[in-house]
Amino acid sequence: MKKVLAAAAMLALSTGSAFAADWKPDGPIRLWIGYGAGGGTDVQARMLAKELEQTRGWILVPENKSGEDGAVMSAQLKNEAPDGQTLGFAITTTYNFAPMNSDNISPEDFTYITTTAGSQMAVLARTSSGWKSLDDVKAAAEAGETLVWANWGTQVEAGAEVIARKLGITVNHLRTAGGKGALNAVVAEDANLSWGGGVQRPLVEAGELTILSSAESTHLVQAPDTPTLKEQGIDLDLGYKYIIVAPKGMSDEVRDTIAEAVAEILNNPESETRKFIEKQYPPAPVIETGDALRKTIIDGYAANVEMMKALVE
Amino acid sequence: MELAFQYIGLGIHSVFFDADGQFWLMPVLMVLTGIISGIFFGAIPGLSGPFALALALPVLTSVFGYSNEALLPVLGCLVGLMKGATVGGAVPAILFNTPGTPDAFLTTADGYPMAQKGQARKAIQTSHFASVMGDSFSDIVLFVAAPVFAVAVERVLDLPEKSALIILSLCFMAAVVGNAPLKGLLGGLLGMLLSLVGTTLSGNGVRLTLGLDGLGSGVPLTSAVLGVLVLSEVLISVEDMSRARKARESLPQTPEMGPPLTWAERLRMMPAILRSASIGTVIGALPGIGTTTAATLSYDTAKRLSKKPDEFGKGTPEGVVATEAANSAVSGANLIPVMSLGIPGNFAAVFLILAVETIGDFSFGPSVFKFTEIKEIDGYGMIMNKDLVMAFGLFTLMVMGNIFNWTFGGFVMRFLVHMARIPKDIVMPLILLVSLTAAYVQDGGYRGLGTALVFAVIGYLIRRLQVSTLPFVIGFLLAPALEQLIRGAFTASGGDALFLLKSPIAVIMLGLSGFLIVRMVLQGRQKAASQS
Numbered sequence: 033m034k035k036v037l038a039a040a041a042m043l044a045l046s047t048g049s050a051f052a053a054d055w056k057p058d059g060p061i062r063l064w065i066g067y068g069a070g071g072g073t074d075v076q077a078r079m080l081a082k083e084l085e086q087t088r089g090w091i092l093v094p095e096n097k098s099g100e101d102g103a104v105m106s107a108q109l110k111n112e113a114p115d116g117q118t119l120g121f122a123i124t125t126t127y128n129f130a131p132m133n134s135d136n137i138s139p140e141d142f143t144y145i146t147t148t149a150g151s152q153m154a155v156l157a158r159t160s161s162g163w164k165s166l167d168d169v170k171a172a173a174e175a176g177e178t179l180v181w182a183n184w185g186t187q188v189e190a191g192a193e194v195i196a197r198k199l200g201i202t203v204n205h206l207r208t209a210g211g212k213g214a215l216n217a218v219v220a221e222d223a224n225l226s227w228g229g230g231v232q233r234p235l236v237e238a239g240e241l242t243i244l245s246s247a248e249s250t251h252l253v254q255a256p257d258t259p260t261l262k263e264q265g266i267d268l269d270l271g272y273k274y275i276i277v278a279p280k281g282m283s284d285e286v287r288d289t290i291a292e293a294v295a296e297i298l299n300n301p302e303s304e305t306r307k308f309i310e311k312q313y314p315p316a317p318v319i320e321t322g323d324a325l326r327k328t329i330i331d332g333y334a335a336n337v338e339m340m341k342a343l344v345e
Numbered sequence: 346m347e348l349a350f351q352y353i354g355l356g357i358h359s360v361f362f363d364a365d366g367q368f369w370l371m372p373v374l375m376v377l378t379g380i381i382s383g384i385f386f387g388a389i390p391g392l393s394g395p396f397a398l399a400l401a402l403p404v405l406t407s408v409f410g411y412s413n414e415a416l417l418p419v420l421g422c423l424v425g426l427m428k429g430a431t432v433g434g435a436v437p438a439i440l441f442n443t444p445g446t447p448d449a450f451l452t453t454a455d456g457y458p459m460a461q462k463g464q465a466r467k468a469i470q471t472s473h474f475a476s477v478m479g480d481s482f483s484d485i486v487l488f489v490a491a492p493v494f495a496v497a498v499e500r501v502l503d504l505p506e507k508s509a510l511i512i513l514s515l516c517f518m519a520a521v522v523g524n525a526p527l528k529g530l531l532g533g534l535l536g537m538l539l540s541l542v543g544t545t546l547s548g549n550g551v552r553l554t555l556g557l558d559g560l561g562s563g564v565p566l567t568s569a570v571l572g573v574l575v576l577s578e579v580l581i582s583v584e585d586m587s588r589a590r591k592a593r594e595s596l597p598q599t600p601e602m603g604p605p606l607t608w609a610e611r612l613r614m615m616p617a618i619l620r621s622a623s624i625g626t627v628i629g630a631l632p633g634i635g636t637t638t639a640a641t642l643s644y645d646t647a648k649r650l651s652k653k654p655d656e657f658g659k660g661t662p663e664g665v666v667a668t669e670a671a672n673s674a675v676s677g678a679n680l681i682p683v684m685s686l687g688i689p690g691n692f693a694a695v696f697l698i699l700a701v702e703t704i705g706d707f708s709f710g711p712s713v714f715k716f717t718e719i720k721e722i723d724g725y726g727m728i729m730n731k732d733l734v735m736a737f738g739l740f741t742l743m744v745m746g747n748i749f750n751w752t753f754g755g756f757v758m759r760f761l762v763h764m765a766r767i768p769k770d771i772v773m774p775l776i777l778l779v780s781l782t783a784a785y786v787q788d789g790g791y792r793g794l795g796t797a798l799v800f801a802v803i804g805y806l807i808r809r810l811q812v813s814t815l816p817f818v819i820g821f822l823l824a825p826a827l828e829q830l831i832r833g834a835f836t837a838s839g840g841d842a843l844f845l846l847k848s849p850i851a852v853i854m855l856g857l858s859g860f861l862i863v864r865m866v867l868q869g870r871q872k873a874a875s876q877s
Binding site for chain 2: 069071074075078095096097098099100103104105107108111133134135136178180185186189202204205206207208209212216217219220221222223233234237238239240311
């Protein structure tokens with residue numbers, strides 16, 4: 033009897049101490065990236081995977097499943113077991129906007145683990161166009177110039193349309209593959225205007241592109257004096273965050289263990305992932321986790337549904 | 346001009362130093378590996394350059410990964426394979442009258458008689474010399490022409506014109522490849538149809554996935570190309586072998602090697618090499634025509650201009666020079682449309698494009714050759730057009746490849762005598778194993794395997810119908826780019842239904858495409874009429 037009690041006590045002890053930090057993956061973790069190879073999402077995800085291997089000894093196998101703003105990857109992810117062995121890496125837009133255009137996914141289908149970084153969303157034009165602000169764009173349109181706006185997704189295209197209507201001008205849209213495609217289009221003069229989520233930084237520094245407006249709720253690190261859209265009377269915040277997700281139903285223990293492991297890397301000033309984020313998505317990593325993150329996504333989805341309704345009316 | 350030299354310097358630097366500034370020899374070693382294995386591959390009858398590239402790409406990505414740093418080593422190896430295979434193909438052609446690669450078919454005409462006359466060594470060295478010279482010549486043309494062409498294209502061509510240009514190249518390719526242009530065109534259309542599976546840029550969800558979530562990102566590229574090109578060839582070979590099982594012939598004895606080629610003889614070949622290399626370069630720069638046409642044209646020209654035309658076909662070095670310089674010159678020039686427009690002209694180019702699509706954020710096209718000013722920015726680092734550095738890095742690797750081909754190539758060729766003796770029934774199962782493993786690893790397990798098998802059957806049927814698989818593969822690869830351009834041109838025009846017909850350049854290109862299609866139909870009818 034004593035033995036049984038002792039064993040029970042041991043068991044209780046061991047499970048007791050097995051709070052957040054003791055979950056371990058059972059074999060390799062599949063990390064599905066919602067965007068194509070070589071983009072900002074892909075680079076970040078692969079760096080993080082490598083550092084998780086170094087710090088925790090977990091084995092991560094990244095795989096790109098691009099398409100439809102991360103929705104292609106998410107549609108496959110939602111059918112996997114929420115045991116931490118399959119994770120997705122995408123952006124918040126994938127969950128707070130893309131489900132509107134997809135019969136396959138809804139924001140309720142996922143467990144949101146943690147964000148890693150935030151965008152530096154900007155409205156861009158070629159410096160050679162001479163435009164410095166949205167007013168210049170308006171003036172050019174009124175002078176008869178045809179405007180083409182490069183967009184990488186439905187959400188930003190809707191955003192471009194909202195801006196155009198607010199300015200009382202017409203823009204034509206050009207859909208590109210990913211953020212890099214949008215930049216290429218404006219550099220190659222296939223478009224006059226483009227969005228940039230962070231990858232625009234070197235081209236802006238080089239003087240090739242000019243930031244006309246911030247599309248975040250705050251000023252951009254790279255253009256601290258350029259106003260936000262809201263400050264110009266356009267109620268639009270297109271900022272997004274990079275996010276790690278899992279299928280719904282993941283236990284809090286697994287969710288928090290993974291979030292902690294990621295946070296440990298992102299908070300380490302020596303980490304490669306952190307250095308990359310500081311450079312590309314300044315000033316620093318953005319970490320939002322658990323139930324708070326879930327609420328942000330669900331609320332964001334509701335707000336986006338409203339934006340699209342307003343646009344249709 | 347100074348900026349151009351700065352970029353060239355950075356390109357060369359990127360080959361020898363990795364992103365952290367550490368000295369590394371990996372890209373150069375991979376070029377060497379590529380050259381040597383390419384020569385071996387080329388020398389085995391039944392295996393050609395594209396075969397080697399198809400098998401190497403998945404192996405290379407699993408070794409080097411998908412980051413930008415993987416690009417130079419992987420591209421280096423592929424370029425080496427491409428260059429090596431062209432050289433190696435000539436050896437069995439000369440020694441045993443069996444061309445190692447289709448490019449070397451005409452080399453048998455004079456190379457084999459030369460060997461029979463006891464001049465095997467001289468024939469092999471002539472072929473090696475002409476081949477490397479032709480290759481180097483066309484590389485130089487590439488280095489100059491690609492940037493100039495790209496800058497011109499970017500300045501002149503807008504979205505509608507770029508769309509029209511892709512349509513024109515697809516029609517042109519179908520018209521010149523193989524002897525059944527209409528079937529080629531249909532093959533190209535089939536390839537385009539299959540590439541429509543998966544994601545669109547419309548934002549309205551995926552299409553044609555048959556409800557399979559796994560097809561949401563489209564048909565996995567590498568597995569599909571492995572299936573069409575490599576597995577279908579294995580199927581054909583197995584079938585042929587089972588039919589001809591009893592008639593397996595043994596290869597003849599290695600002929601007398603004879604005296605080596607002298608430097609004076611090499612010098613005398615130079616004018617002929619230049620002429621043949623020019624022909625090869627011009628043909629190579631046009632998508633779809635390929636090495637066989639270049640070699641034939643060059644051979645006929647050499648024969649016509651020769652003082653002793655009767656000796657052609659009886660073992661004259663002039664004949665070997667004409668075919669080898671021309672077919673090798675195709676490989677460099679073929680990269681002109683690839684690098685400046687992203688349009689592949691032959692199978693080797695297809696694999697280079699596949700490599701840059703799967704690895705890193707580099708892609709071919711006019712924007713590669715934009716000379717952005719190089720600046721140092723506080724807290725960020727250097728600002729420059731990294732793609733241009735990459736392009737010059739690739740050029741550097743090609744030069745390295747030519748140097749290796751010059752030096753080690755000739756040495757390796759001496760060992761090839763035995764390669765042509767490896768029987769197909771050993772090679773084919775090995776290839777099958779490697780390519781199925783590659784498809785499984787590269788494209789997410791059974792999804793990749795399934796794709797490879799389905800595309801193997803498609804490739805088998807296309808080949809059995811006596812149609813080239815090239816238009817199919819290129820249609821498959823180019824359709825997404827074409828769709829993106831056409832959609833873009835349409836929406837950017839504000840939804841104008843006549844968006845493709847608003848610019849004279851686009852109208853001319855579409856008119857030419859229409860003319861080519863009409864011509865193909867008429868030719869097809871004539872052929873049918875003459876047969877009945």
